[in-house]
Amino acid sequence: MATKGKSKDKELEVGEIVSRSEQFLEKNQKSIIYGVISVILIVGAILGIRHGYLIPREKKAAVAMFKGENYFAVDSFALALNGNGLDYAGFESIIDKYGSTAAGNLARGYAGICYFKLGDNENAIKLLKSFNGNDNLISPALTGLIGDCYVNTGNIKEGIGYFEKAAKAADNETISPVFLKKAGIAYEHLKQYNDAVRTYTAIKEKYFNSMEASDIDRFITHASELAKK
Numbered sequence: 001m002a003t004k005g006k007s008k009d010k011e012l013e014v015g016e017i018v019s020r021s022e023q024f025l026e027k028n029q030k031s032i033i034y035g036v037i038s039v040i041l042i043v044g045a046i047l048g049i050r051h052g053y054l055i056p057r058e059k060k061a062a063v064a065m066f067k068g069e070n071y072f073a074v075d076s077f078a079l080a081l082n083g084n085g086l087d088y089a090g091f092e093s094i095i096d097k098y099g100s101t102a103a104g105n106l107a108r109g110y111a112g113i114c115y116f117k118l119g120d121n122e123n124a125i126k127l128l129k130s131f132n133g134n135d136n137l138i139s140p141a142l143t144g145l146i147g148d149c150y151v152n153t154g155n156i157k158e159g160i161g162y163f164e165k166a167a168k169a170a171d172n173e174t175i176s177p178v179f180l181k182k183a184g185i186a187y188e189h190l191k192q193y194n195d196a197v198r199t200y201t202a203i204k205e206k207y208f209n210s211m212e213a214s215d216i217d218r219f220i221t222h223a224s225e226l227a228k229k
Contacts, residue, residue, distance in 0.1 A: 013014045018201075031080075039104070053116065055169075057075075057098060057100075057101050058101050058102060058103060060098070061094060061097075061101045061102075061103030061104055061107075062103050063096035064088075064089065064093075064094050064097075064098065064103075065091075065094060065106065065107060066105050067084075067087070067088035068088060068090065068091050068094070068107070068110065069110070070078045071084075071088075072110055072113075072114065075117070076156050077113075077114040077117045077118050078114075078118060080114050081111055081114040081115070081118070091107040091108075091110050091111040092111060094107040095107045095108055095111060105131060105132055105133075108127050108128075108131045109127075109128070109131040109133075109138070109142055111127045112124050112126075112128035112130075112131060112142065112145070113126035113128075113142075113145065115127060116128075116145060116149060121133075121149040121150075121152045121153050122149075122153070124145070124146075124149045125146055125150070125201065127148045127192035128142050128145055128146045128149070129146060134168050136169065136171060136172060136175075137170065137172075137174065137175065139169065140166040140167070140169040140170035140175050140179075141166070141170075141175055143162055143165055143166040143169060144162060144163055144166035144167075144175070144178070144179045144182070146162045146184070147160070147161070147162030147163040147165075147166065147179070147183075148158040148182075150162065151186065154188060155178065156189055157190065159186060160183050160186045160187060160190075162193070163179040163182050163183035163186065164179070164180070164183050164199070166178040166224045167180045167183070167202075168181040171198055173207045173210040174210075176206075176207055176210075177203045177207040177210040177211075177213060178212060180199045180200070180202055180203050180207075180212070181199070181200070181203060181216070181219070183199045184196040184197075184199040184200045184203075184219060184223065187223075188222075188223055188226070191226075193223045193224070193226045193227035194227050196223040196227075197220055197223045197224050197227060200216050200219045200220045200223060201220060203216045204216045204217070204220065
């Protein structure tokens with residue numbers, strides 16, 4: 001009975017680690033989509049000026065993306081990823097055909113999220129790692145999602161690395177406290193309680209206006225008590 005209880009607790013802890021990113025993605029899905037599109041369009045415009053030959057390919061890729069974005073927006077992730085067999089080929093096909101374009105890069109981000117939502121963490125990691133961006137919202141969110149994928153595969157230590165990387169890259173109250181808190185929970189799972197206190201304290205001191213900070217004292221106290229044992 002004790003073994004079953006521990007196993008159930010482990011599942012609950014891992015679920016808590018992952019759920020915060022899923023909630024963030026669901027709550028901010030449209031913002032993420034539009035933010036990624038804005039970043040990609042800016043990058044695409046610069047590339048288009050430098051390399052005129054890319055403009056026609058960008059337009060074709062953008063047209064190919066349209067149906068996929070619609071499928072993605074209504075949570076039809078399998079269709080968005082693999083196509084409908086008729087007039088839409090899927091994000092994977094777009095990556096293969098237009099991978100060098102800005103829209104192809106966008107497709108990698110979409111595809112990575114689709115794989116994550118479909119439970120294929122290995123392919124999600126591969127696609128999310130291949131996405132290129134340097135903003136402080138979209139890229140860190142996808143980096144944190146890589147952390148969730150690693151947690152799902154049982155590699156919690158690797159997941160923590162990506163949570164902390166995401167928090168550092170974002171350095172804002174929207175994303176950083178989300179992934180710092182997830183890192184803290186993951187540290188507790190590994191019984192690294194001092195590290196958990198460190199990440200929770202960072203939320204309290206640096207991102208005190210965030211939603212995560214509202215109950216962070218409870219997490220700090222809990223981890224601190226465990227660290228003393």
